[in-house]
Amino acid sequence: MKKILFVLLGLMLNGIAWGQTSLKPFEQIEVQITPWHHIPALLHLPADMKPGKKYPLLIAFHGRSIAGNDVTKIFHQGVARQMHEGKNIDAVNKVDGKKYEFIVFAPLATSWSLGPEHLNVALDDILKRYPIDPSRIYVTGYSAGGWSVGMAITDPVTAPRIAAAVCMSPATIDAKNMSSFSITAKNNVHTWYFGGTEEPVFLGNCKLFADSTDKYKKGLTRITVGDHKHCCWETYYDPAYREGGINIYEWLLQFKK
Template sequence: MKHFTTALLLLAAQGTMAQSKAKAAKQAAPVTLAPFQRIEVKTTPWHKRPAVIYLPEAAKGERLPLILCMHGKSIAGDDVSKVFRQGVTRQVHEGKKIEAVNPKDGKRYKFIILAPLSDSWGLSPDQVNNVLDDVLKRYPIDSTRIYITGYSAGGWAVAMAVTDARLSKRLAAAVNMSPAAIEEPNMSSFRNTAKANLPTWYFAGAQESFFYDRTKMYIDSTNKYKRGLTRLSVGDHAHCCWEKYFNPAFRENGTSIYEWMLQYKR
């Protein structure tokens, strides 16, 4: 009986160890990038950063709109799989189709989706300009339909982009969620946004006072130079929940962010 009990205990212990190893192996398993590809993009003429890109099927010679995705601070570094935690990249990685019908022309569009990684915070306008110069030479991108979106620190990158003299003229529209504070010179540069006639749809949470206040400041600064370029959606949440808005099923007044972006081109 003693030997039988000992055998049972050994079997139980082995089973527990096997389960623990299986769990550890599962946790350690690398995140698959599909349907994205890992690439490197130039952020300066001499430096490159890792990125992921999604290239949908397209007809020969067809050029597609580009969505440039700016990540939050916790995603920064060299691990490209982190970009799937939030944003447009998360939606595609989970299997959702990021396609939309343009309300203006009634045509359905697919998007090329690009998410470059910053090393510590977010990409500056000069870095984003270099990224665009690089990818426009390599991929079938419609240069009249370049859209930018981001959240938190990525929202900083978007706000910096739309206030930059050169970059604002290259972008067709922007979607900015809970943006962080931008540099003071850029706070007085929303005239560039107005001159470029660049529309931005802002999102913020009613319970994230700092980011909500920043969002209002950016809208007011844009309106100072030109009204009608901004749109604001406020959710009942704190600094979170952006996946709700990036989901292609999300609609406000019957329009998703992807349908909204497509209304604008250069």
């Protein structure tokens, strides 16, 4: 009987340990998005944070199929998947030659993705709790998460907070925001768009968003067009992927408020 109890206890402890490590290198937190509502999120903090030091923040938005209440689904795609698989996104800024470690925040939307009204509240929340450099806040997302990016960089409250963005295969943003890329230009939000030749709507959005920024200010956008359908974002999120000798993480770090 004692032997059985020890075996069961061992299995329980192993299960607890697995549960604690299965989110690595992230932890699960709750973040406020309205005065009355919190949602789960994954958060990654650098391993050896220095007292008094501030770190760049990378906000990673998921696609529609990930939304719900299971944070482990965030690992299916995007930045979180790369890190969960053991890839290191820490990067050297080509401008100052310094290496930066990111704080990564990946919120889980109940449905679809997060709009700027919720992102702003979440940002206020995590800025109070973690050593984030407010001049280096970056956003990225794919599909519905690309919608979140497009909405954020055209929002009059959110855009001034964002240093740069990477937007992959974005869903169509709201009409009001579609006519507000002057806000993106005014706030110098550099954005790198990615789309595929076999996803005409999403690639069309990339081009439309970029053109809508460029008409107000040249030099803030770039576009990568791949030979693929509405998929394949892991190619671009992999820190080993480079264009012109630079990956998306190094590219983001070139820009600050």
